[in-house]
Amino acid sequence: MRTISDRRRRFRARAVAVAVLVGAGIAFANAATGAPAGPALAAALAGHSLPDTSALGRDPAPAPPPPAPSTPAPAPILPFNAKLTSDDIPVPGGGVRDGACSGSLVARQWVVTAGHCFHDLNENRIGGRPPYTMTVTIGRLKDSDPGGHTAVVVDVRQSPVNDLAVAKLSAPVDDIAPVQLASTRPSVGEELQFAGWGSHSATVLGPSDHLKRGHFRVSAIAGSTLEALPIGTRTVDNGPCPEDSGGPFFVSDDDDHTGRLVAIVNTGPPCPQAGPETIARVDVVAAWIRAQTG
Known part of the structure; x- marks a missing residue:
């Protein structure tokens, strides 16, 4: 005769077997249907890891786009x-014919140059939109340099005082500090730097492929112009020649990264002959330039 204790032990054994079978069935059903696991399956998998199958059946993630090419910066020396x-x-x-001049960026969308760089058929200075295409390149030291900016002139304002003009660009230049404008009268003996893209001959014309540089000293002062003599021997690469018109005469206090514009090239002796350069003063038209370009 079986005791009550025997019957209880047999009942517990059958209950454990049923639980194992039920758990196995739930695990199979979840694997087949993808249904969320129940507590029995979670308990059965405790302490075990399964491979990650979350990406099965999906398209591979697209590759990230290549980085955008960087734009070369303007030259750090005399970028204006x-x-x-x-x-x-x-x-x-x-x-038609070719022609060239030099100049300086004086505001984000304006350059200053010689007034006679914009003229009619009779060589008279003119304002407004020029009757020919004038391309302006800013921020290079050589034609082959990367970086810098290129635009075209869309408007010209002629100075009422001297042979100087401001020309508006078709697009602004935002990563170059414009040259500052001298606002006080220069003094005799003051040293100035010259920069320009003019020819290397008085007779064979054509702009230089690199920025010409030179040093001068103020020798005389007139109402709207200055005279300046070279410091050292003048050559075609350190002094103004044809197509240097509008080139800056300036001073710099930070190794030529920025500058203060004192005058611009107007007329002078045939290069590289001796004699003073006649250059247009900027201080006498500084307020007018700001009014045009502000």
Whole structure:
């Protein structure tokens, strides 16, 4: 005769077996259907790890796009210098010719240059939109340099005082500090630097492929112009020649990273002959320049 204790032990054994079978069935059903696991399956898997199958059946993630190419920065030395060139200047009788000038960035969308760089068929200075394409390159020391900015002139304002003009660019320049404008009268003996893109000959014209540099000293002062003599021997690479018109005469206090514009190239002796350069004062038109470009 079985005792009550025997019957209880047999009942507990059958209950354990049923629980194991039920748990196995739940595990199979979850594997087949993808249904969330119940407590029995969670208990059965405690302490074990399974491979991550979350990505099965999905398309591979797209590769990240390549980094955008960086834009070369302007030259750090005299970045405000400007080269002006044109290949469609009308001439009397029909046809066109080339021409070039030099200049400086004086505001984010304006350069200053010589007034006679913009003229009609009779060489008279003109304002407004020029009748030919004038391309301006800013922020290079050589034509082959990367970086810098290129735009075209869309408007010209002629100085009422001297042979100087400001020219508006088709696009602003935001990563170059414009040259500052001298606001006080220069003094005789003051040393100035010169920079320009003009020719290397008085007779064979054509702009330089690199920025020319030189040093001068103020020798005389007139109402709207200065005279300046070279310091040392003048050459075609350190003094103004044709197509240097508008080139800056300036001073710099930080190793030529920025500058203060004192005058610009107007006229002078045929390069590289001796004699003073006649250059247009900036201080006498500084307020006018700010009014045009502000």
